[in-house]
Amino acid sequence: MNGKERLLAALRGGATDRMPVLSVCQYATYELMEKTGACWPEAHYDGEKMAALAAGGATVLHLDAVRVPYCQTVEAEIYGSKIKDGGKKQIPSIEKPALSVDDVPVIPENFTEKGRIPAVLDAIRRLKQDVGGETAVMGSIVGPFSVAANIIGVSALLKASLRKPEKLAPFFEAAEKTAEQYAEAVINAGADAIVIEDMMASLDMISPKAYRELAAPYEKQLISFINKRVPVIIHICGKLDQVILDVAATGADAISVESAVDVREAKRKFKENGISTPVFGAVHPISALLEGTEEDVAQGVKKSIADGVDAVSPDCAVAPDTPIKNIIAMVKTVEGL
Amino acid sequence: MAENILEKLKQTILDFDEDAALDAANEALAAGVDPVEAVGALADGLNELGDKFERMEVFLPEIMLASDAFKNALSVLEPEIKKRNTEGQKAIPVVIGTVQGDVHQVGKDMVATFLTTAGFDVHDLGVDVAPSRFLEEAKKLDAKIIAAASLMSTTRPVQKDLIDFLEAKGVRDNFIVLVGGGVVTQEWADQIKADGYGQDAIATVEIAKKLLHVA
Ligand code: B12
Numbered sequence: 392m393n394g395k396e397r398l399l400a401a402l403r404g405g406a407t408d409r410m411p412v413l414s415v416c417q418y419a420t421y422e423l424m425e426k427t428g429a430c431w432p433e434a435h436y437d438g439e440k441m442a443a444l445a446a447g448g449a450t451v452l453h454l455d456a457v458r459v460p461y462c463q464t465v466e467a468e469i470y471g472s473k474i475k476d477g478g479k480k481q482i483p484s485i486e487k488p489a490l491s492v493d494d495v496p497v498i499p500e501n502f503t504e505k506g507r508i509p510a511v512l513d514a515i516r517r518l519k520q521d522v523g524g525e526t527a528v529m530g531s532i533v534g535p536f537s538v539a540a541n542i543i544g545v546s547a548l549l550k551a552s553l554r555k556p557e558k559l560a561p562f563f564e565a566a567e568k569t570a571e572q573y574a575e576a577v578i579n580a581g582a583d584a585i586v587i588e589d590m591m592a593s594l595d596m597i598s599p600k601a602y603r604e605l606a607a608p609y610e611k612q613l614i615s616f617i618n619k620r621v622p623v624i625i626h627i628c629g630k631l632d633q634v635i636l637d638v639a640a641t642g643a644d645a646i647s648v649e650s651a652v653d654v655r656e657a658k659r660k661f662k663e664n665g666i667s668t669p670v671f672g673a674v675h676p677i678s679a680l681l682e683g684t685e686e687d688v689a690q691g692v693k694k695s696i697a698d699g700v701d702a703v704s705p706d707c708a709v710a711p712d713t714p715i716k717n718i719i720a721m722v723k724t725v726e727g728l
Numbered sequence: 729m730a731e732n733i734l735e736k737l738k739q740t741i742l743d744f745d746e747d748a749a750l751d752a753a754n755e756a757l758a759a760g761v762d763p764v765e766a767v768g769a770l771a772d773g774l775n776e777l778g779d780k781f782e783r784m785e786v787f788l789p790e791i792m793l794a795s796d797a798f799k800n801a802l803s804v805l806e807p808e809i810k811k812r813n814t815e816g817q818k819a820i821p822v823v824i825g826t827v828q829g830d831v832h833q834v835g836k837d838m839v840a841t842f843l844t845t846a847g848f849d850v851h852d853l854g855v856d857v858a859p860s861r862f863l864e865e866a867k868k869l870d871a872k873i874i875a876a877a878s879l880m881s882t883t884r885p886v887q888k889d890l891i892d893f894l895e896a897k898g899v900r901d902n903f904i905v906l907v908g909g910g911v912v913t914q915e916w917a918d919q920i921k922a923d924g925y926g927q928d929a930i931a932t933v934e935i936a937k938k939l940l941h942v943a
Binding site for chain 2: 475480481484485545546549550552553554594595596597598601630633677681682710712
């Protein structure tokens with residue numbers, strides 16, 4: 392099996408020759424930039440550079456999937472949030488949110504022709520051409536809850552989630568609609584799967600009740616739109632134990648979790664409830680990948696597998712100064728088992 | 729009576745109720761409650777909520793709103809405390825920011841508001857702040873305190889860079905350097921010879937006051 396066949400089989404609940412290994416979230420590192428000759432910040436804006444750097448995931452790291460983009464600000468930028476460029480070292484981030492909670496969001500026209508989306512689509516087409524025969528090509532979009540956070544600001548969103556949640560609905564609805572448009576364009580560009588990163592919908596930020604009422608319904612709506620055509624991996628940061636069944640109920644084809652999550656317990660609950668959603672994870676990006684030795688990485692992989700993951704992936708985004716030998720060690724460990 | 733009001737103050741924090749906190753603070757002053765004790769009761773509430781946060785019984789939005797409630801109550805209690813201490817002292821300038829390479833903002837903002845409420849003249853430099861910028865602004869504003877946040881193991885070393893930079897410029901002793909943020913610990917603060925470490929916003933205010941020898 393090649394990486395693409397392996398990952399897609401895992402996402403569809405089929406048999407695989409070995410466990411898939413990928414990085415659900417971003418995996419570009421400074422070393423990978425050196426090796427591929429495609430660096431930040433250009434790789435955030437230019438489709439060719441974006442693809443060249445991402446392709447290193449296949450050619451250098453030997454992951455089963457590649458993915459673009461590298462940051463989580465593409466959608467919010469089109470809504471008018473001011474973006475701070477991260478230069479060579481960092482990913483772009485939100486400098487100033489576009490709107491306040493009391494504003495009414497307006498869905499930008501021709502959403503998928505704006506901002507950096509054309510570059511992302513171009514990168515996906517190129518990746519499809521260059522490495523897509525063997526490797527799954529994934530487009531990553533930001534979940535509606537997190538897009539809303541990037542449009543009105545994290546603090547404002549969090550406070551409103553308790554005090555006036557009804558004010559937030561228009562933001563979630565708009566973000567869900569534009570996410571559908573974006574996802575459709577990504578699929579048309581050739582993506583084999585879509586990652587939804589909804590990092591603000593984490594219990595590090597909101598309560599289980601808020602997750603159920605404000606984040607999950609829009610994730611679910613978006614997923615049911617996308618996975619008629621391609622499978623969806625949902626990634627939410629943090630310790631999700633209290634809502635793991637709710638995350639499964641979004642209908643995602645796989646759930647990517649951090650090592651803070653009790654995977655064993657999650658699997659037990661799934662079994663009890665007749666849920667077969669695969670769980671991906673959970674090699675720690677800091678203590679194992681960034682700061683650990685290859686041996687620490689191997690331990691992390693083995694622990695994740697022993698706990699019952701269905702594919703191996705870092706917990707969350709890989710830090711850009713991570714040594715690539717550690718990412719390769721993650722892949723090698725899986726291959727060697 | 730005073731006991732009741734103190735309980736009430738604490739409860740407004742546990743209920744993260746901004747309006748009730750303000751009312752209770754006014755009520756406390758009207759009833760002649762010692763404002764220092766009143767602040768203590770509020771802090772108890774925030775600490776209790778903090779423990780629940782650790783246990784994942786309450787979540788970040790509750791903490792943020794409780795901080796707002798705390799801030800509201802302080803806005804009437806602090807002036808009273810100041811009046812009793814020293815008459816008409818000039819607010820002490822502080823520069824605060826999240827270090828270069830780090831864009832986490834939420835916790836730093838909380839610390840900035842608490843310091844402001846505690847009567848400091850806070851200048852928030854935002855996120856991704858280079859050591860040279862901390863110094864530049866601190867000089868310009870004649871700041872006594874430089875407060876630097878870092879949320880990631882990858883940006884924590886920048887707190888050390890900041891201190892080394894001040895050292896190299898020969899101005900280290902002109903400033904009290906406070907460090908804090910998710911990955912920062914007292915040991916780290918000691919290791920890099922920071923003047924103080926703030927575990928949370930309340931602790932940061934306390935350490936700032938202690939280091940400046942103001943009440
Ligand atoms: C929200 C968040 C984000 C948001 C930030 C939004 C914003 N505008 O602030 C976004 C999505 C942008 C983000 C991005 C990233 N993040 Co982040 N993020 C978080 C998260 C979930 C919460 C942080 C938070 O706000 N906490 C709540 C506040 C109230 O707590 P606090 O900041 O610690 O502040 C308190 C104290 O520390 C203290 N304090 C704070 N500041 C100061 C300052 C001084 C001077 C003092 C004395 C005290 C003090 O007082 C505060 C109140 O009690 C944490 C996980 C977590 N649970 O902490 C991860 C986390 C901090 N992020 C992490 C990472 C890795 C990243 C990314 C690299 C991921 C990526 N590749 O995309 C990027 C980095 C971007 C960058 N260059 O900075 C890691 C860091 C890991 C590590 N050990 O290094 C964490 C720990 C998640 C994890 N478990 O892996 N993140």
